[in-house]
Amino acid sequence: MASADSPGSPHRDTRPPSPAPAGEQGRAHDPLVTTGSLRQALTRPLQRSTEHKAPSRAGRNLPAAVAVAVVLIGALVTGLFFVPLVLALLAGTAAGIGVWEIARSLTYKGVQIPQVPAVIAAVLMPLAAFFGGAEALSMALVLAVTLVVVWRAFGPKQGMMLSIMGSVFALVWASFLLSTAVLLYHSPDGPHKVLTIILLAVSSDTFGYAVGVVWGKHPMAPKISPKKSWEGFGGSVGGAVVVGVLCALFLVEMPWWQGAVLAVAIVVVATVGDFSESMIKREIGIKDMGTLLPGHGGVMDRIDSIVFAVITGYVIFELFTVLG
Known part of the structure; x- marks a missing residue:
């Protein structure tokens, strides 16, 4: 005999289920709550996407973009024709921020660059080129890589090679290449x-x-x-x-x-x-x-x-x- 609740029973209650009280509908479908793991639900860490989504420049703020461009052009002209040290400081600032941006971006691929020594070295390389020329710039790059290697040697062993390679890549790309503008300035x-x-x-x-x-x-x-x-x-x-x-x-x-x-x-x-x-x-x-x-x-x-x-x-x- 079919039970009253079986699908084929004529006595089956066909009324729709009563809606859950307000505030409990979401909990009824939360797998962590329905399995009784309330502590896990409360202590679950916030999930963050591993993909860094930077704002699109398609709808960029034009007045802000123009203002930034004017400031940068003014600093460049000042460094080129009035206060030469400003050029080295501008290059050092750009290089330091550039290395920081590269290091931050590489973290999304699991590459951890020691940011403190890398950023400091990136800032100092254009200054080395300004005060000491090509020889000082080359020596600064060697010292920068050495500093990164020593710094990283005291960190975790896992990923050390990628960390060092990423640091060298960032330093050459953002700082060493940009420092040649300072060398060219002195010609x-x-x-x-x-x-x-x-x-x-x-x-x-x-x-x-x-x-x-x-x-x-x-x-x-x-x-x-x-x-x-x-x-x-x-x-x-x-x-x-x-x-x-x-x-x-x-x-x-x-x-x-x-x-x-x-x-x-x-x-x-x-x-x-x-x-x-x-x-x-x-x-x-x-x-x-x-x-x-x-x-x-x-x-x-x-x-x-x-x-x-x-x-x-x-x-x-x-x-x-x-x-x-």
């Missing part, structure tokens, strides 16, 4: 050379973006940076060559064709720099390296192409000097 007509490199890097980004938005149809590397197109790259080359020739004729004393060669080289390495950071951010799972600069993202999002441009410009200017 003949150095302030104008540094300004030329920055103008070329900025013009590459600006013309590439403008042409890419209007005519861009063929992506250069869709899996890395889908918005960068070959048309935009052509715009970068064309715009930067014009700027390079003008800088050669009116800003730096060198033949016009050297300005064109320098411009093409800067565009290539600036594009490589953009792609490099895009690959790193895509691998980590973030959009921006930071949010420190309103409307711009992080410091590394602003100098990713410049750090490659300054080392390239330094080498090319030295070659032009040697070749006469």
